[in-house]
Amino acid sequence: MAGNPERRASLVDAGVEVLAREGARGLTFRAVDAAAGVPVGTASNYFTGRDDLLRQIDVRLHTRLAPDPDALAGLMRRPRDRALVAALMHDLMGRVTADRTGYLALLEMRLEATRRPELRASYTESVRGELTFGMRFHREAGLPGGDETVVVLYLAMLGLILEHLTLPGVLDEILPGVAVPAGLVERVVAVVVPDA
Incomplete structure (x- = not known):
């Protein structure tokens, strides 16, 4: 090779x-x-x-779509509250928008993993590792909520990302007056993350 x-x-x-x-x-x-x-x-x-x-x-x-270390360090200077979690989720949506191709490829990997058991095993391991890292990061940073908060936030943001990348106009008419995706990020964080 x-x-x-x-x-x-x-x-x-x-x-x-x-x-x-x-x-x-x-x-x-x-x-x-x-x-x-x-x-x-x-x-x-x-x-x-x-x-x-x-x-x-x-x-x-997973390397390409990771947060910029300098941007993350800047965000982590803020108070450890719901507003910081919202800022982190806005950073995520910014990365999704900036590298739409990378996130679409990530979604394609999920679909392909449903058809290929060998890929499913390695892909499940990498996604589980990212989620476990996110839970540990959340705890160690002293952010509000626990592991369950991170899992529910992960699932809600995954759904929002899927809509944003594949059918961005779906939510515009359903939620008039709510900016998509920025306003929805705020709503997701307000519902999922406890006010500390």
């Missing part, structure tokens, strides 16, 4: 683009090669198979 790390990263990012645009069925080595602008056959030199490519896309997405 080829060992050029920059080329591998470029191919993985091209895989993210293909996955978001074409779905898992369109994720072929040939499509990745085309998206990366490399000769046909290049991706097959870097990945042992499609499952290997999907696992590496999973790892890359």
